[in-house]
Amino acid sequence: MFRVALILGLMSAVGPFAIDMYLPALPRIAQDLNASVAAVQGTITAFFLAFGLSQLIYGPWSDQVGRKLPIYAGLAIFVFGSLGCLWAPTIGWLTAFRFVQGLGAAVVMVLPRAIVRDLYTGNDGTRLMAMIMLVISVSPMLAPLAGSLLLLVTEWRALFAVFVVAAGASLAMARFALPETLPQDQRVKVNGANLLRGCKTLLTDRGFMALTLVGAFGMASFFVFIASGSFVYTGQFGLSPIGFSIAFAINAVGFFGASQMAAPIGERLGMVRVVRLAVLGFAGTTLFLLALGLAGLVNLYVLVGLLFCANAFLGLVIPTTMVLALEEHGEIAGLASSLGGMLQMLTGGLMVTLVGPFFDGTALPMVAAIALCGVLALGVSVSMIRPQRMPAPS
Numbered sequence: 001m002f003r004v005a006l007i008l009g010l011m012s013a014v015g016p017f018a019i020d021m022y023l024p025a026l027p028r029i030a031q032d033l034n035a036s037v038a039a040v041q042g043t044i045t046a047f048f049l050a051f052g053l054s055q056l057i058y059g060p061w062s063d064q065v066g067r068k069l070p071i072y073a074g075l076a077i078f079v080f081g082s083l084g085c086l087w088a089p090t091i092g093w094l095t096a097f098r099f100v101q102g103l104g105a106a107v108v109m110v111l112p113r114a115i116v117r118d119l120y121t122g123n124d125g126t127r128l129m130a131m132i133m134l135v136i137s138v139s140p141m142l143a144p145l146a147g148s149l150l151l152l153v154t155e156w157r158a159l160f161a162v163f164v165v166a167a168g169a170s171l172a173m174a175r176f177a178l179p180e181t182l183p184q185d186q187r188v189k190v191n192g193a194n195l196l197r198g199c200k201t202l203l204t205d206r207g208f209m210a211l212t213l214v215g216a217f218g219m220a221s222f223f224v225f226i227a228s229g230s231f232v233y234t235g236q237f238g239l240s241p242i243g244f245s246i247a248f249a250i251n252a253v254g255f256f257g258a259s260q261m262a263a264p265i266g267e268r269l270g271m272v273r274v275v276r277l278a279v280l281g282f283a284g285t286t287l288f289l290l291a292l293g294l295a296g297l298v299n300l301y302v303l304v305g306l307l308f309c310a311n312a313f314l315g316l317v318i319p320t321t322m323v324l325a326l327e328e329h330g331e332i333a334g335l336a337s338s339l340g341g342m343l344q345m346l347t348g349g350l351m352v353t354l355v356g357p358f359f360d361g362t363a364l365p366m367v368a369a370i371a372l373c374g375v376l377a378l379g380v381s382v383s384m385i386r387p388q389r390m391p392a393p394s
Contacts, residue, residue, distance in 0.1 A: 004119065005131035007177050008112040011071070011170045012132060014078065015105035018163050019047065020143035023230045023248065024241035025156035032156070035091035037231060038356050043091070043098045044227045045352050050102030051109065052345025058110045059338025060198070064190040066182050067111050067118070067334075071174045074107025079167045086160040101163075106345075108170065110337050117326045117333035118181035123271070125327075127263035129319040144245035151241060188332065198335045208325050210384035212340040214279060214377045215321040216347035218314045221286070221373035223348035224355055225251070225307070228366040235361045237300045247304050254308040258315030271320050278316035279381045283374035285310040290371040293364045303363055310370070317377075 030040045054074075062070045081104055084097030116128050147159060188194060202208050233244040266274050289306040292298050322340070329336040355369040 002131065004115075005128055007173055008115060009132040011108045011173060011178075012112045014075070014108050014163075014166055014170050015051065017143050017166055018078075018082075018101060018105055019044070019226060020248070021147035021150075021159055021162065023144050023226065024148040024245055025151060025159060026230045027234060028151065028156050029091075029094070033091045033094065037359065037361070039091050039095075041227045041352065041356055041359075043095045044223075045349050045356075046095045046099040047102040047105070048223060048345050048349035048352065050099040051106045052342045052349060054103045054106040055110045055338040055341040055345065057338070058107045059114060059334035059336070059341075060190045060195055061334075062111055062114060062182070063188045063332060063334035066180050066187065067115055068174060068178065068180055071107055071111055071178075072171065074104045074111075075167045075171045075174070076104070078104030078107075079164050080104070082160045082163040082167065086157050086164075104167075106341070109341050109345075110334070113322060113326065113337040113341070114334045115181045116323070117337070121323070121327055123263050123267050125323040129262075129323055131260075142249070144248045145242065148241035148245045186331075195335070198332045199339060201332070202329065202336055202339050205328075206384060208329065208336070208340070210380055211275070211321040211325040212343050213347075213380045213384075214275065215318055215325070215340070216344040217373045217377035217380070218279075218282065218317050218321075219344045220348040220351040221282075221370040222255075222311070222314065223352050224366060224369045224373070227352045228355070228359055231359070231361055232303075232363050232366055233300075236363060237303075239300075247300075250304055251307045251311050254310075254312035255315040255318075258312040259319050260315075262316050262319045265316065266320060271324055274316055275320050275324070276381050278313045278320075279374075279377050282310055282313035282317065283371075283378040285313065286367070286371040286374040290367050293367045298363055298367070303367075307370075310374070 026040050029035065029043075030037060033040075058070045058074060078101055081097050081100030081102075084100060085094055088094035088097055112132060113129075116125055116132070119125075120128050150158060150162070229248060230241075230244055233239045233247050234241065239247065262274065269277075285306055289298070289303070289310070292302060292306075325340050326333055326336050351369060351373065355365055358365045358368075
């Protein structure tokens with residue numbers, strides 16, 4: 001299990017790596033390309049939107065041809081988009097090629113989840129997903145710092161050369177170290193009728209949709225933080241890019257540290273109960289942070305500390321909802337992973353777009369949007385997730 005987790009984790013890190021290492025450069029990109037904060041945030045939104053939409057292609061395709069060929073294609077598209085970003089002359093071109101990057105990067109979100117479902121279910125699946133997330137955690141903890149250090153010696157465009165190298169390494173792992181996990185006799189021919197039938201099955205499954213939406217609002221809160229955090233930490237609180245990277249890493253540690261406890265706690269309490277309690281903790285923490293912000297009591301340490309706690313709750317929510325959502329859909333695991341991932345990414349991109357006009361460089365709009373995500377996730381978990389509709393913990 002560890003070997004598979006290491007390979008899938010390193011591959012899955014390519015997408016987050018392309019986001020997290022890029023974050024310290026946002027203020028400099030705005031300056032160099034003579035672009036507004038909203039325009040630079042738009043490069044992140046474009047990435048998320050493409051990341052979400054293209055997932056609906058990779059999953060069904062992989063259900064038909066196996067898991068490896070779509071990985072090759074997606075990573076090749078990612079390399080092309082990265083090269084375009086490297087030479088982009090304006091913020092418009094940069095946004096367009098970030099969109100292309102997102103189209104390719106989606107493959108390393110969809111396929112690892114489908115591969116996990118090919119191999120394991122229940123608490124074993126949650127354990128493997130948590131191990132993958134532990135490997136992925138290298139990205140938010142080290143990528144912003146690596147980006148900041150790189151910016152000390154070169155310009156922001158060099159970041160995209162690094163992304164090309166990372167994608168090349170992932171291609172090599174996919175070719176030589178990753179086995180094909182979907183046998184020929186389990187593949188499903190993709191056509192319009194099958195696709196519509198599969199989508200109808202998933203969209204009308206109350207449990208699948210509830211778990212997907214809870215995960216979507218949780219991920220959306222993190223996307224809001226990704227799009228706004230560098231401007232808040234460097235603008236309002238005066239941190240250097242390296243200081244921002246450290247603060248960002250602290251917040252990420254909460255998420256990935258707690259994710260390792262998801263399977264053991266799920267075995268003890270039941271996976272559905274873990275989701276409900278963790279969502280309640282996430283919503284309560286973010287609402288408390290919002291109340292402090294409205295009272296003018298949020299300083300750097302309060303913000304970092306409470307976001308650490310909120311992200312720790314998310315660390316229990318995200319891997320558990322991912323596994324539970326696919327639990328009863330093994331025969332269309334690729335499509336289920338694609339549809340769930342698409343809904344999550346589009347929710348995140350939409351939330352970033354909605355908060356953009358209200359962002360004023362301070363923490364309050366960011367915190368308000370994160371708290372809203374918490375309330376929405378809590379509402380879905382209370383009203384739609386029913387233990388009797390969910391699989392029993394294994």
